[in-house]
Amino acid sequence: MSYLEATARLYAEAAEIPQVGLCCISSPPLQLPGLNIPEIMYQMNYGCGSTVHPAELINQPTVLYIGVGGGLEALQFAYFARRAGAVVAVDPVREMRQAATQNLQMAALENDWFTADFVDILDGDAFNLPMPDASVDVVAQNCLFNIFEPADLGRALAEAYRVLKPGGRLLMSDPITNQPIPDVLRQDDRLRAMCLSGALTYEEYTQFIVESGFGQVEIRSRRPYRCLDVHSYELTTPILLDSLDSVSFKVPIPADGACIFTGKTASYIGALELLDDQAGHVLQRGLPLAVCDKTAAKLKQLPDVFLSDSTWHYTGGGCC
Numbered sequence: 001m002s003y004l005e006a007t008a009r010l011y012a013e014a015a016e017i018p019q020v021g022l023c024c025i026s027s028p029p030l031q032l033p034g035l036n037i038p039e040i041m042y043q044m045n046y047g048c049g050s051t052v053h054p055a056e057l058i059n060q061p062t063v064l065y066i067g068v069g070g071g072l073e074a075l076q077f078a079y080f081a082r083r084a085g086a087v088v089a090v091d092p093v094r095e096m097r098q099a100a101t102q103n104l105q106m107a108a109l110e111n112d113w114f115t116a117d118f119v120d121i122l123d124g125d126a127f128n129l130p131m132p133d134a135s136v137d138v139v140a141q142n143c144l145f146n147i148f149e150p151a152d153l154g155r156a157l158a159e160a161y162r163v164l165k166p167g168g169r170l171l172m173s174d175p176i177t178n179q180p181i182p183d184v185l186r187q188d189d190r191l192r193a194m195c196l197s198g199a200l201t202y203e204e205y206t207q208f209i210v211e212s213g214f215g216q217v218e219i220r221s222r223r224p225y226r227c228l229d230v231h232s233y234e235l236t237t238p239i240l241l242d243s244l245d246s247v248s249f250k251v252p253i254p255a256d257g258a259c260i261f262t263g264k265t266a267s268y269i270g271a272l273e274l275l276d277d278q279a280g281h282v283l284q285r286g287l288p289l290a291v292c293d294k295t296a297a298k299l300k301q302l303p304d305v306f307l308s309d310s311t312w313h314y315t316g317g318g319c320c
């Protein structure tokens, strides 16, 4: 059995008997005015963070959700899209599609604004999305891509890039690891399927996104997700996994490299009123300007520039 088959088997079981804590969430689900989340959706929340960022969901975007799980995030996306067929959710696991369908029918009973036809649940997988090229505004996946082995991760990201319109957004939440995970754990299909041993480092993860063509990446959140201890796993030192929420934009990659925003700022602290680096960045004395990590590294070479650390929370307004 391949690791993808082992993954499908695990989630078929998790569809039939909800497994609270299978993917231990690192933040409670986003609550929204007038949104009632059925209890079963909490129990089947198999994500590690959140992909639902309201600022990315204005103007009723079309959303393609990969790996529907219990349907919680599909419901949250439908909250913003509010029309028939606006959210398409794909999942190769029949049992999971059935569970999500039932859960969304339950949600329709508990939410006046929602009808189950807002979400189309289709048989499909991350490697063959049932959408034409450049046809959707938003692609989202929560806690699925980390399960994929590197070559498959590249295929899945390329497929997400294909179906996004120019300027479209890829919203993801995945565990990342703070140190490389030993091969013996990586090759354990069940641990991988449980989102515990496939995680890449932050640098590897963002490199995959950029190599797939995304010119801008914004980190929305990074927080501890799980700690693998030496007693439960074949480890000599514990390994901390973080949950990373990101938004990647299908925009051209600048000539000097992609812009990755992690919440850094640059402040001019010299004797003049402002500093113009002649590369598009004008820093007013004492006023922190949000900058991408590439620009932060360049500005660091200049005198009288103070750089703040990554906050791992960036929601726009900065300068590449």
Ligand SMILES: C[S@@+](CC[C@H](N)C(=O)[O-])C[C@H]1O[C@@H](n2cnc3c(N)ncnc32)[C@H](O)[C@@H]1O
Residues within 6 Å of the ligand: 004, 007, 008, 011, 012, 023, 044, 045, 046, 047, 048, 066, 067, 068, 069, 070, 071, 072, 073, 090, 091, 092, 093, 096, 124, 125, 126, 127, 141, 142, 143, 144, 195
């Ligand atoms: C960790 S769960 C996450 C579910 C959901 N995103 C959530 O946050 O609760 C992974 C989901 O991806 C589905 N899945 C497994 N293999 C897949 C594949 N190759 N392509 C798309 N979805 C897949 C599983 O059936 C399951 O619904």
